[in-house]
Amino acid sequence: MSEYSGEQGWKVDSSMSNSYDAIIVVSFGGPEGPDDVIPFLENVLRGKNVPRERMLEVAEHYQHFGGVSPINEQNRALIRALEQELAEHGPQLPIYWGNRNWDPLLVETLSQMKADGIKRALAFFTSTFSSYSGCRQYREDILRAQEAVGAGAPEVDKLRVFFNHPGFIEATVSRTEEALNQIPEARREQATILYSAHSIPMVMAAGCRYEVQLQESARLVSERLGEHPWHLVYQSRSGPPHQPWLEPDICDFIRELGEKGDVKDLVIVPIGFVSDHMEVLFDLDTEAKEVSQELGINLVRAKTVGVHPRFIRMIRELIEERISGTQDRPALGELGASHDVCPVDCCLRTTEQPR
Ligand SMILES: C=CC1=C(C)c2cc3[nH]c(cc4nc(cc5[nH]c(cc1n2)c(C)c5CCC(=O)O)C(CCC(=O)O)=C4C)c(C)c3C=C
Ligand SMILES: [Fe+2]
Numbered sequence: 183m184s185e186y187s188g189e190q191g192w193k194v195d196s197s198m199s200n201s202y203d204a205i206i207v208v209s210f211g212g213p214e215g216p217d218d219v220i221p222f223l224e225n226v227l228r229g230k231n232v233p234r235e236r237m238l239e240v241a242e243h244y245q246h247f248g249g250v251s252p253i254n255e256q257n258r259a260l261i262r263a264l265e266q267e268l269a270e271h272g273p274q275l276p277i278y279w280g281n282r283n284w285d286p287l288l289v290e291t292l293s294q295m296k297a298d299g300i301k302r303a304l305a306f307f308t309s310t311f312s313s314y315s316g317c318r319q320y321r322e323d324i325l326r327a328q329e330a331v332g333a334g335a336p337e338v339d340k341l342r343v344f345f346n347h348p349g350f351i352e353a354t355v356s357r358t359e360e361a362l363n364q365i366p367e368a369r370r371e372q373a374t375i376l377y378s379a380h381s382i383p384m385v386m387a388a389g390c391r392y393e394v395q396l397q398e399s400a401r402l403v404s405e406r407l408g409e410h411p412w413h414l415v416y417q418s419r420s421g422p423p424h425q426p427w428l429e430p431d432i433c434d435f436i437r438e439l440g441e442k443g444d445v446k447d448l449v450i451v452p453i454g455f456v457s458d459h460m461e462v463l464f465d466l467d468t469e470a471k472e473v474s475q476e477l478g479i480n481l482v483r484a485k486t487v488g489v490h491p492r493f494i495r496m497i498r499e500l501i502e503e504r505i506s507g508t509q510d511r512p513a514l515g516e517l518g519a520s521h522d523v524c525p526v527d528c529c530l531r532t533t534e535q536p537r
């Protein structure tokens with residue numbers, strides 16, 4: 183029997199079957215050339231209340247970079263690093279990769295897995311926090327792909343979210359220290375840290391633990407860095423003007439800091455993302471950088487965890503933890519390790535009706 187334990191939800195009981203014959207990295211996908219951009223964005227925004235003008239604006243961001251999102255290359259690098267980690271330490275399992283929005287799509291990957299004789303896989307979602315987009319929507323995508331593949335499609339179990347896992351926190355601290363070290367030593371201690379995550383509609387945030395988990399991650403990283411002032415901010419808002427999304431927006435926040443005039447150095451930590459994809463390159467390295475420059479603020483952006491060795495080790499630890507069924511499930515801070523199996527109401531899609 184599994185056990186329900188409040189905050190942590192369902193835990194997997196060690197008597198449940200925990201043998202797996204593959205790992206699947208489940209991610210977002212991104213265009214690989216100019217002609218891919220619009221069909222990719224149409225996939226991303228299908229069924230979402232986002233104005234077409236916003237889609238075309240985002241298309242421009244991708245076109246600035248030749249229509250290629252770095253996300254796919256970064257996922258390939260993550261898979262290579264994880265393959266090496268598993269080859270060295272085990273478990274010896276093949277790693278597959280399937281996306282929501284662009285090739286390789288989940289349906290193609292699950293079909294290949296079936297052809298390869300894979301029966302049951304553990305899924306690593308490239309989402310650190312619980313949200314409709316990062317949890318339930320991926321589970322729906324997998325279910326749809328399984329239905330399309332039909333009888334014999336592999337079963338897929340999701341690994342728990344890792345926002346407070348020591349591996350994620352330590353890798354983020356290390357990335358933030360690298361960024362802080364780029365600030366002149368005499369001013370370093372006074373630098374302000376902004377933790378940035380994807381904004382989502384407030385009605386959607388009400389249905390998940392996104393904000394609470396983000397606050398906790400940011401706090402856990404900050405308490406390991408010393409006395410820096412820090413704030414959680416949001417980026418990449420895509421909704422219509424009348425719809426409230428999580429705030430403060432990063433650029434508005436930098437402008438406010440600029441008006442107060444007491445901040446010389448800012449470090450932006452894209453804590454809401456695991457790789458330096460287009461939303462990081464454009465919304466932070468281009469837009470937020472421009473705003474900071476206008477205000478005379480020195481801005482340094484920390485790298486995302488990417489293929490940081492501690493982060494790659496964390497993925498292996500999560501896999502081992504799930505296979506062994508151990509109750510020793512590392513988590514820092516107050517919230518405890520998150521559930522292995524999502525409760526029925528986990529990350530519900532609570533959205534405003536499109537107008
Ligand atoms: C209603 C919520 C969201 C809308 C609308 C939305 C539009 C949108 N997003 C991208 C690109 C990316 N989004 C990514 C992550 C991400 N997006 C949302 C929510 C909305 N995005 C959340 C909550 C998250 C974090 C959780 C997750 O799913 O990862 C990413 C990173 C994906 C990764 O694997 O790292 C990208 C890239 C575009 C282009 C877009 C449309 C304008
Ligand atoms: Fe998004």
Ligand SMILES: [Fe+2]
Nearest residue numbers: 317524528529
């Ligand atoms: Fe969940």
